[in-house]
Amino acid sequence: MLDKEERFIQTMEKVINLSCKRLPDDVYAKLGELREKEDSPLQKSIYDTYFDNLEKAIRYDRPCCQDTGLPHFYLKAGTGFPYLGMIPQGLTEAVRRATISVPLRPNAVDYFEEINTGDNTGERMPWINWDISGDSSDLEVTSYFAGAGCCLPGRAQVFKPSEGYAAVVRMVFDAVSDPGLNACPPLIIGIGLGHNIENAALLSKKAYLRPLGTKHHHPKGARLEADILEGLNKLGIGAQGLPGNSAVMAVHIESSSRHTATIAAAVNTACYIHRRSIITFHEDMSYEIATHKGALV
Numbered sequence: 001m002l003d004k005e006e007r008f009i010q011t012m013e014k015v016i017n018l019s020c021k022r023l024p025d026d027v028y029a030k031l032g033e034l035r036e037k038e039d040s041p042l043q044k045s046i047y048d049t050y051f052d053n054l055e056k057a058i059r060y061d062r063p064c065c066q067d068t069g070l071p072h073f074y075l076k077a078g079t080g081f082p083y084l085g086m087i088p089q090g091l092t093e094a095v096r097r098a099t100i101s102v103p104l105r106p107n108a109v110d111y112f113e114e115i116n117t118g119d120n121t122g123e124r125m126p127w128i129n130w131d132i133s134g135d136s137s138d139l140e141v142t143s144y145f146a147g148a149g150c151c152l153p154g155r156a157q158v159f160k161p162s163e164g165y166a167a168v169v170r171m172v173f174d175a176v177s178d179p180g181l182n183a184c185p186p187l188i189i190g191i192g193l194g195h196n197i198e199n200a201a202l203l204s205k206k207a208y209l210r211p212l213g214t215k216h217h218h219p220k221g222a223r224l225e226a227d228i229l230e231g232l233n234k235l236g237i238g239a240q241g242l243p244g245n246s247a248v249m250a251v252h253i254e255s256s257s258r259h260t261a262t263i264a265a266a267v268n269t270a271c272y273i274h275r276r277s278i279i280t281f282h283e284d285m286s287y288e289i290a291t292h293k294g295a296l297v
């Protein structure tokens with residue numbers, strides 16, 4: 001019988017495999033919806049190619065994009081989860097094994113040695129973010145594999161209040177309409193609103209990890225999400241950045257209070273290959289996957 005750590009490692013290796021080969025159910029459904037909204041043969045054929053690619057990734061057991069990104073894990077740990085100490089090393093070992101078994105493209109490069117580590121691990125890699133989530137005995141792990149193309153449009157800036165919230169909207173529109181946009185649309189846009197650069201950046205990431213169809217908790221935040229979504233989808237950008245009706249699948253905002261004298265904002269873009277999976281472990285290491293119905297891992 002496997003010990004708990006080995007069980008965790010083997011399960012997470014399978015979750016990584018799943019994340020890189022099959023899109024979460026909400027994203028898959030949204031892509032189908034957006035295909036129906038396109039009227040040009042070019043856009044329809046791009047969406048058909050996307051779906052063909054996704055189907056072949058499963059049929060031939062291959063990642064659905066050549067850039068398998070870098071591993072990010074966002075954890076929500078109940079204070080009663082008994083194995084917190086082994087989680088970082090367990091995730092690192094799962095990434096190492098998955099690099100060979102999936103396979104993942106080795107993408108992690110050490111900044112100062114300029115050497116690719118070869119197994120997607122390294123300094124602070126995998127990237128792990130912890131939140132404490134009450135007194136349950138569960139651990140929720142959200143995995144995300146961030147490709148270069150979806151990271152490149154990211155921006156963050158701290159504005160003076162005199163520039164107004166319009167400065168945030170302008171930054172988001174610049175990021176999505178930049179002619180050199182590297183991410184493959186339709187995108188999911190995460191906007192973080194905070195008081196300084198790092199809390200805005202973290203919130204922008206958490207924003208795009210939210211399930212599609214969820215809204216900001218404040219009615220004005222939800223209204224801003226809807227307005228930006230509508231505006232971005234009037235830019236005339238479609239799948240693969242070619243003319244079309246839907247540049248983005250969703251706009252999500254996460255916020256914290258701001259300093260009276262700052263408006264800090266960050267925008268993070270996720271491409272259509274949205275490799276997000278959410279698994280919840282219980283204290284006996286049984287688990288449920290929330291994002292991929294019927295997935296056997």
Ligand code: SF4
Pocket residue numbers: 065066067069146147148149150182183184271272273
């Ligand atoms: S932007 Fe996304 S879909 Fe496009 S190449 Fe990068 S990871 Fe792949």
